[in-house]
Amino acid sequence: MGVRTWIEGWPVYRQLTGSDPLGRGAAAQSGRSKALDARTVTADRVARSVCPYCAVGCGQRVFVKDERIVQIEGDPDSPISRGRLCPKGSASKQLVTGDERATKVRYRRPYATEWEDLDLDTAMDMIVDRVLDARRRGWEEKDSEGRFLRRTRGVASLGGATLDNEENYLIKKLFTAMGAIQVENQARI
Structure with a gap:
């Protein structure tokens, strides 16, 4: 040279x-x-979506190549976010494609030192049994003056920021129907 x-x-x-x-x-x-070319240039198609993290509803463009997500970016046509995403929204590709994403039901028995894989039916049965038992043990039918309460303090819910609006709505409906009064989301805390 x-x-x-x-x-x-x-x-x-x-x-x-x-x-x-x-x-x-x-x-x-x-x-x-x-x-260099951007990953978005080689995408087969672009799907429009909404960021799942909070109630703002920022628009996203999901770039797909060979039926795999290659990039997620803000949608400039979105009247809400105008192409911008917060740090969590910008990292939402990791939510659906990350190597550390849990894809199996893992369970560690009391006092055990190792995790074991469970089939989904077994895990769901265990959860149902425990929720119903906690609800039954914490049930309050009436207060000391005889007024109906019909609630439980044995079950509570604290939703997380990785749940989308629809999931949080359904969780609120479920726990309210079970009689739980402590239903909260970490976004409000």
């Missing part, structure tokens, strides 16, 4: 001699970065 080739490849030289004196465009790009 000659000195001239080296100098012409130097970003400061390109910045001072080219049409980009502030070094914000072509002068700042290396040959390697010029050759």
Whole structure:
């Protein structure tokens, strides 16, 4: 490589001699970065969605290639977010494609040191048995003056921010129908 080739490849030289004196465009790009393409360019299709994290309802564009999500970005056509996403919304691709995402029911028995895999039916039966038992043990039919309460303090719910609006709505309906009075979401805490 000659000195001239080296100098012409130097970003400061390109910045001072080219049409980009502030070094914000072509002068700042290396040959390697010029050759790169965004993941969104090679996508087969784009699906529109709504961010699942909070009640704002920011629009998202989900880029799909070979039936796999390759990128999730803010939707510039969304009147709510106008293409912007918060840090959690920007990382929502990880929610659906992350390697650490749990895909099996894991259970650690009391006093055990290891986790075991359970089939879904067994896990659901265990949950139902425990919820019904806690509801029954904490049930309050009437107060001390004979007024009907029909509630339980044996069951409570604390929703998380990874639940979407529909999930939180259904959880609220379920726990209220069971008589629970402590139904909250971490977004309000």
